[in-house]
Amino acid sequence: MISRLIPNTLIYLFNYIKYKILYNNSRVSPRSFLYGVKLEKNNVICGGNYMHNCRVGSHTYISGNDGGGIVSGYHNVVIGRYCSLSNNIEIITASSHNKNFVSVFPFYSMPHSFCFDKKKSREFTKINPVRVGHDVWIGSRAVILGGVGIGSGSIVGAGSVVTKDVAPYSIVAGAPAKVIGHRFSPEIIEKLLKIEWWNWTEERIKEKMPLISGGKVEEFIKKNEK
Numbered sequence: 001m002i003s004r005l006i007p008n009t010l011i012y013l014f015n016y017i018k019y020k021i022l023y024n025n026s027r028v029s030p031r032s033f034l035y036g037v038k039l040e041k042n043n044v045i046c047g048g049n050y051m052h053n054c055r056v057g058s059h060t061y062i063s064g065n066d067g068g069g070i071v072s073g074y075h076n077v078v079i080g081r082y083c084s085l086s087n088n089i090e091i092i093t094a095s096s097h098n099k100n101f102v103s104v105f106p107f108y109s110m111p112h113s114f115c116f117d118k119k120k121s122r123e124f125t126k127i128n129p130v131r132v133g134h135d136v137w138i139g140s141r142a143v144i145l146g147g148v149g150i151g152s153g154s155i156v157g158a159g160s161v162v163t164k165d166v167a168p169y170s171i172v173a174g175a176p177a178k179v180i181g182h183r184f185s186p187e188i189i190e191k192l193l194k195i196e197w198w199n200w201t202e203e204r205i206k207e208k209m210p211l212i213s214g215g216k217v218e219e220f221i222k223k224n225e226k
């Protein structure tokens with residue numbers, strides 16, 4: 001018990017100091033593991049997330065994840081600004097097993113295998129990174145597969161498995177995720193995508209807050225159209 005507690009406390013302390021130095025304008029839980037991660041600013045990363053090779057836009061928050069491990073979590077992902085990512089989301093950009101071989105078991109790649117040989121290892125196929133736009137809300141326990149693009153303003157329902165691109169401002173749900181609605185009409189979506197409020201200064205966003213959060217979208221567009 002004590003022998004387990006000491007290394008865990010040391011890792012916690014190490015992460016606490018590392019994240020304070022690297023991400024001093026964001027709040028990152030020492031219970032998360034971040035490698036090669038760039039946080040733009042004012043982000044919140046709750047505990048239990050495993051993030052590798054990711055870029056996260058300002059103010060985006062990622063809720064807690066009780067998965068951990070090598071393939072769960074966030075890998076090779078670019079996430080935009082002001083996104084709300086709920087708990088236990090998994091973005092699977094780890095490589096895939098080769099489905100055309102007689103066996104899908106990675107004989108040459110597993111260090112414990114009697115055939116382990118790194119030079120012959122061709123069992124895994126490369127998977128493309130995932131891109132998440134701005135102002136996206138992803139529900140709890142959603143799974144996003146590699147190579148998928150999730151458009152700005154869209155919503156991914158809880159427990160969905162996203163296998164294809166998600167258009168901006170659409171609402172998708174289910175496994176595989178299908179479009180169940182759109183947040184606004186095509187004309188309004190086009191205008192919102194031109195306005196790109198997420199690229200405004202914080203001062204300007206604050207000034208327009210009564211319209212951004214709670215106001216009528218038509219009025220917001222009328223007052224901010226380019």
Ligand SMILES: CC(C)(COP(=O)(O)OP(=O)(O)OC[C@H]1O[C@@H](n2cnc3c(N)ncnc32)[C@H](O)[C@@H]1OP(=O)(O)O)[C@@H](O)C(=O)NCCC(=O)NCCS
Nearest residue numbers: 086138139140155156157158159160171172173174180181
């Ligand atoms: C995606 C979501 C926003 C849709 O809300 P909505 O637009 O009000 O949709 P509705 O509730 O009217 O449902 C529309 C249809 O989609 C289905 N649906 C909704 N959410 C679904 C989901 N997550 N998975 C599968 N189907 C779903 C409904 O059953 C309904 O089907 P029907 O037309 O056959 O009856 C919501 O259901 C959801 O999943 N929210 C995420 C909640 C969450 O994870 N919160 C975490 C804390 S932030």
